[in-house]
Amino acid sequence: MKYLIVAVILGAFFTIIYLRLRPYINMARRVLGVVRDARGMSAGQGMPGGVGGTAAARPKPAGDERLVRCDSCGTWLPASRALTLRATSSNFCSHDCMERSAGESGARRAAR
Numbered sequence: 706m707k708y709l710i711v712a713v714i715l716g717a718f719f720t721i722i723y724l725r726l727r728p729y730i731n732m733a734r735r736v737l738g739v740v741r742d743a744r745g746m747s748a749g750q751g752m753p754g755g756v757g758g759t760a761a762a763r764p765k766p767a768g769d770e771r772l773v774r775c776d777s778c779g780t781w782l783p784a785s786r787a788l789t790l791r792a793t794s795s796n797f798c799s800h801d802c803m804e805r806s807a808g809e810s811g812a813r814r815a816a817r
């Protein structure tokens with residue numbers, strides 16, 4: 706019988722606490738719902754990419770440019786700024802390097 710009274714008191718106690726905290730609980734539920742929605746959206750976006758994952762699908766960042774190495778002086782520079790010789794598919798940072806490399810390769814060819 707005592708337990709019943711205690712239970713009733715505890716129940717009333719928790720009910721009062723619940724009623725007092727209800728606005729906060731609703732707020733928290735709303736926040737959690739937003740988080741859940743965001744997670745669902747991100748999960749939905751990840752699904753069409755495949756099981757492997759979008760991050761693994763593209764090894765190089767799309768925004769960043771590919772870096773190429775100057776064949777003459779060894780400087781790394783973005784591919785868009787590099788001078789590329791189509792014949793040898795070699796990259797150079799400047800015309801000077803291109804000419805220098807061309808001269809070197811010409812000298813090597815002449816030496817052979």
Ligand SMILES: [Zn+2]
Pocket residue numbers: 775776777778779780797798799802
């Ligand atoms: Zn160079």
